[in-house]
Amino acid sequence: MNYQGKTVWITGASSGIGKAFAHKLYDLGANLILSSRREEALIKVKNELGADSSRIKVLPLDLTEPETFPAKTKEALKAFGQIDVLMNNGGISQRSTVLETDMEVYRRLMEINYFGAVGLTKQVLPHMVERKSGHIIVTSSVAGKIGTRVRSGYSGSKHAVQGFFNSLRQEMYQHNVAVTLLCPGFVKTDISKNALTADGSEFGKMGDAHQKAMTAEQMVEKVMPKITARKEEIYVTGFKERLAIWVQRISPTLLNRILKNQKVT
């Protein structure tokens, strides 16, 4: 796919992976719609991007407010006339055990990571189907394949994402709308700082694994050719996570025994 003149709507564009995709796609010539809750942070990204601000629309939205999605989608469509790619990337993580975690935290993780992506996709999809062209991308995670301690709600939400978008893909073949599940391992962003703890407050720290991980910019460089090729599932991980995915395929029981003693933050 050539991104010149194409329109990409990115959620979670104010930081980390979404912001890195915004930079890359701007450089490739795309029109961008940048969404997340913090308008000032989005404007900052827009100002960093480059000279041609006519190619960038800032569209703040909260993924926990699905009632706003129809109007937001209308505004997004009006900005450049069409949406070629929807990148469902906005998300939030978790650091708390099942025994201590409030139900409200589980609901919030599902609202943002799962229902947010599903709701926005459902708004954009009819336009793509009508044009018989489009690409839906969702940032899942290795946690969408493998459950680990202190991430039960996060992992649950990403497993749900995997199930929904795998089903959607099969329905979309006939409409020429591609569906990509992007599954990163640890990436050095604010994801762990912003992660929810048992009572819904922020974790506030970056753990070792994220500290040592690849940057969002490095990750985007690695995956961009596969995104362009509209691959159905993309893994971008360190060695340990790649190994874990492999062990799970061979023996999920063995992986569970290994992971129960591993440091996972």
Ligand SMILES: NC(=O)c1ccc[n+]([C@@H]2O[C@H](COP(=O)([O-])OP(=O)(O)OC[C@H]3O[C@@H](n4cnc5c(N)ncnc54)[C@H](OP(=O)(O)O)[C@@H]3O)[C@@H](O)[C@H]2O)c1
């Ligand atoms: N970093 C990793 O190790 C890693 C690994 C695998 C998958 N992922 C996934 O990658 C995606 C991006 O995360 P990141 O690593 O770039 O973390 P990040 O830097 O914390 O970015 C998260 C983004 O989501 C937005 N967001 C959070 N809550 C939102 C809400 N209620 N409504 C709208 N936007 C919201 C944030 O913007 P506002 O605060 O402005 O709303 C921010 O732009 C997530 O889906 C995450 O699960 C990350």
